[in-house]
Amino acid sequence: MKIGQLRRRLSKIYSRIPSLECREGCGECCGIHSWSFAEWLVITHWLGKHGRKELKAKSLLDPCPYLDESKKCTIYEVRPVICRLYGVVESLRCPYRQAEKYLKDEEAMAILKELDNLSVKIHHNLLGQKRKAPSRLSSLVKVRLDSFRL
Numbered sequence: 001m002k003i004g005q006l007r008r009r010l011s012k013i014y015s016r017i018p019s020l021e022c023r024e025g026c027g028e029c030c031g032i033h034s035w036s037f038a039e040w041l042v043i044t045h046w047l048g049k050h051g052r053k054e055l056k057a058k059s060l061l062d063p064c065p066y067l068d069e070s071k072k073c074t075i076y077e078v079r080p081v082i083c084r085l086y087g088v089v090e091s092l093r094c095p096y097r098q099a100e101k102y103l104k105d106e107e108a109m110a111i112l113k114e115l116d117n118l119s120v121k122i123h124h125n126l127l128g129q130k131r132k133a134p135s136r137l138s139s140l141v142k143v144r145l146d147s148f149r150l
């Protein structure tokens, strides 16, 4: 699958996520960042196209390295699903802004699973069956949803 096709697939999945206008200069939810393999491909391609490289936080507890000094996301256009879901899932509401509507946990998990399945398929096509499959975002996020439940 070409990167353009992959971006279109991701956009279609993201289009099921309600929108939420973030508070300017907030960045409070930009802590742990993680993405699926499919999103990682798109993000690293996008960074390369903009003359930038992938950054990694030293620890998962550090703020996301793509948050700039004015607390603005510098990869907003290609930000991963976890950033799109925060604030718009019933159990993961933003304390400052109202979303246009809220997804049920099951709907959010269905989106994550779809991304996981797409990632496993692409990983398999690119690297073959011998390489360890990418970790499943849905299991990681389930732990997050459970621990942040309001």
Ligand code: SF4
Binding pocket: 029, 030, 031, 032, 033, 064, 065, 066, 067, 068, 072, 073, 074, 075, 076, 079, 080, 083
């Ligand atoms: S990718 Fe952007 S929105 Fe997501 S955690 Fe990092 S700075 Fe925040």
